[in-house]
Amino acid sequence: MTLNFILNGKNLSVETSPDRRVVDLLREDLGLSGTKECCGSGECGACTILVDGESRLSCLMLAAQLEGRTLLTIEGLASNGELHVVQQAFVDHGGVQCGFCTPGMVLATLDLLRRIPDPTRAEVRRELSGNLCRCTGYQKIVDAVMAAARTLNGGMS
Amino acid sequence: MDVLFPRTLEELQKLRTKTPGSLVMAGGTDLLVKIRKTGQKPTAIFCIERIAELQRLDVLDDEIVIGAAVTLQQLLECDTIKTELTALFEALSALASPPVRHSATLVGNVCTASPAGDTLPPLYVFAAEVEISNTSGRRRQSIAEFITGPGKTTLQPDEIVTAVRVPKPVDGMHSVYYKVGKRKAMAIAVASMAARFEFGEAGAIKNIKMAWGSVGPTVVRAIDVEAYLTGCPLSVDYLREAGRLASAAVCPIDDVRASADYRRQVTGNLLLRLARDKRD
Amino acid sequence: MEASLVVNPGVKEIGQSAARLDAYTKVTGEEKFAADCYPEGFLWAGVKRSEHAHARILAIDTTGATALSRVVSVLTHRDIKGKNRLGIFEKDQPILADERVRHYGDAVALVVAESKAALAEALAAIRVEYEPLPPVFDPEAALETGAPILHPTRPAGNVLIQSEIVCGDGAVNLGECAFQATVKIQTGWQEHAFLETQTGVAWMEEDGTLSMTVSTQTPFRDRLELAEALGLSPAKIHVVAPCLGGGFGGKDGVSVQGFLALAAMHSGGRPVKIYYSREESILAGVKRHPMRADYSVGCDKDGVLQALSCNLLFDTGAYASLGAEVFALAMEHAGGPYRIPNVSIHGSAVYTNNPVSGAFRGFGVPQAAAAMEQVIDELAKAGGFDPLELRRKNAVRRGDTSPTGVLLTQTTGILECLDQLERHPLWRQRKKWCESAPAFKRRGVGIATIYHSVGFGPAIADYANAKLEILTDGNFRVYAGVSDMGQGNASTYAQIAGHILCQPHEIMDIVLPDTARTLPSASSSASRTTFTYGNAMIGAAELLRDRIRARAALMISFQLLHSVPIEEVALLPGVARHLPSGRSVPLSLVATMMDVSERTVTYSYTCPVNNQPIASGENLRMHGFPHRVVTYGAQLVTVEVDTLTGETVVCDMLNCVDAGRVLNPQAYEQQVQGGAAQGLGYALFEEFAVTDGRILTGDFSTYILPTALDVPDMVTEPVTPNEKDGPFGMKGVGEIGIDGVFPAIANAIAVATGVRITAETMSAEKVLAALRQTGQEGRP
16 A cells, blocks of 8 residues: 655655554665664564654554654654754763664653653653663663753753 | 554444454554464454544543543543542553553553453443444443453454543542552553542541452452441551452462462552551 | 864863764664664575474474475575584584474574565474473483483583582581571573664675674674584685674674574575564573572681682573583682682583573673672671671782682772772661661662673683774774674774874774674673773774874974974874974875875784682683683662562662773763663563473563663762773773672662572562561551
């Protein structure tokens, strides 16, 4: 079937089988391997993307569900080579080690800051509890998110 | 596997009738995981996310009507649920993770009918009803009668659940949901408890309803525990005795997550959390 | 020829925090992991696994699979031309099972197909006829006479390795000690659970070279292992190791490489890809060794340790993997970082039909520490000693001999770690903190002291070959020899080069391990990835620095019309400057004036070893005993347990770590925090259940990893002696962070509940049972 949706700001028309998992569509068909798969069953959050601004697990989404929707994957976040505030914060505060959880973690962070613009550390941990990380122990990820929130709030908290 | 998005209930019914081996999908967070695990694909999946009628989330005078396509996130953002159906709010907050809650639905959780389903104990104590649509019309059933066993409901092949209806509680009703999992997030409940109650004279309990999850093939109610606590204050001694009754009322099993003995113990112990949460 | 004034981008000195160079490409999703390779026209490859824990293979019928359209090839052991045996020291693991299968993860047939669906269908269509053999799942049972033998050609039966270390009078006088304590500790498997599972792609080049890009900690060694197993020439195997999405030891050695190679040789010239699902990763991958240990320790009336007697039994599963090495490291560290004059340490690692155990961060030390640090706490209790004071009194100092007879010639910071821990409010206010537990909670504070030796030991060369190049645009290229699995070592190599060359390292180009471009530098493991290659990089950078200075001096001398000695030339960001005259030459110009053969420098470094004679445990020598450079730590956790459910929350963690000097504080903390979090998982959450060889916790819904809500904020306080053996005084901080967490938590729970939990993961169920034992269950 033909699907029409907006991907990273661009209109896209894709021919695919309706039951193709979105994570496979992105990685294998569209060459966007920034979105990772690491469990395939909704337990790790590595496949997180934003659909109409909301975080969703792309391993539990079927291609047909994309019709008419607006998707943001990690590749669409930086603009003109400039990192988004959240991405920069992850870089600066040591929130990236092996990097495999990072795309999902960054997008989950965007979702969290949209809903809670000025979170506490505890709230950050709660809202990122759906994204597993095996390298960092989470602390520097929380540091990064808190710093990003401060920056986005105009340096105030 | 075909994936279609009917726009109306009627369309959905028609599609189902002419497509044997098809399944209905709400959020997909249980269904797609199951398909992957078993390797058994249905002939088609019909998604309900675009059926307007199923998207209703109505706060009426006497009840809240939650359509089949309403996501858990939408419910978390509903003030009435947060303030008046606190046990349900707490269950929703403890269920899975934020991205899952953006697509998972309450009705989906009910239809999956897992003995460990987080929303179920609260829905039981709130005496929720499911509203079912079939080829002849509609029917309603209390949730306790709707769920008949682990993963089993009274849903017939031509039926779908269109909504869950939760009666609005009276003023002064308190409710809680306690969950014990193997970690603080993304955990299948190993034991859970929902309770709703009011305070009467001198802090004595009245109109108490309780339900336990993950300790039986379906959610467990225990009338004798409720009877015992009626008229009692929420003090440790009474709650401890009530806990003994509760432990006797449940029938948990051993599985990879926990033993039956542990579940039984925790069932009783969880009542003591009410003592901590003393409200005046 | 004055260089125009360039805005100085600055040099990140060694000792300063610096963001990883790959952080940028990782936050944008640009960084390509092995999992992200989808070569043009590739085929999917996958493996059919055993249906028994132990069985003879009678027949493999692949006709059902080969008949399917979209199946390109179906392979069995008969298609393997070489020895069909993988392993590092003990080559006992077939790529595809031939005579028998020894665990449920054993691979029996390999399919190459056009799609994942075709692959699954073909695998299901393969019929294998087995003759079940009696299995053995209990390591003690595996040692008994008459036990089923997994590797009948081995003279030692199911014993992979057995050893004993006896020093002083052994355990002879333990019974006479003023105070004694005994514990029996069991630790379970632990799953690496790296987010990127085992994966790679492979293809045959036109010249017959086998090329692969694979998530591996050992690209160079893989070639040798594959060559022997498959009957190929190692020179005709090209392995590229991009950034790994986690490794932790689980990708140390061949995982999918054998399958990839075989598939690529039978794919009609097309590239092949393998990408394990999580379930397959758990089924097939190696795990941390489970251990059973009996420990008895005694001290005099003042708390001075006198004797230790212990027995360690490791379950190495169906194949050796790195089992003997893990065992050897555990034995070496079995007595903790203490002065104990008399020890009797016995141990063995045995085969069972359980999942294969292998390398996992900590590599035997977490297991040994799990026992030693608990028996020390029990001894403190028995003698009425403060647990920290007891440790401090007995902690080793430089120049001491460890309990296993190893003379500690290098920096030994354990006392300072303990001092630091002792000064911290988390320790000083522990009583008050514990006493203010809320209703229905009990609190406890526990500590552990650990040590962890760096590198490969005396027999296996711990070497690295650095390669560094100045490019014609004046920038630099670092040829990283050791896989980066998230430690950030590749970035640290550049930081070292930048420090010595006085150049900004952030703009340097990094080539990740590639057997065709970088140089052999051994495995990403053993806390040596920055230690060894860093030393080599210092040599390379100094060589290149001086070569550039010399050429610049020559160039400037032509300008000044007199000879310019090299000493007068300094490298600054982007330029070489003649200090007396102020004249500069841009590095790009110097580089252009150098021949291509001059612009690249290589430097080989091999770590010094501990060459002292060891009286005991001689058969452990080739497996790594003894080491030379040692890291130390003292860890503290505070826990709060729920008397109603047994759920345990770790409220605080304190890591006082001696890993020598800190090259990059941010990277250092990352390693400690990450290791400690894995230790927390090991202690409280990651129960790995196996029954009759079958894994019950086979996915992430049943194997429970800690989430962001389960790990607290931690304090990390480095103790930083200058370790002369290490680059800029560092030692290697990759593993020390995980080593002490299990016993620290066990000790804290013992305080909180009054009962010591000694069997594997300290689940809520076990904690509740402990509370019940001391009458505290359900008490406010």
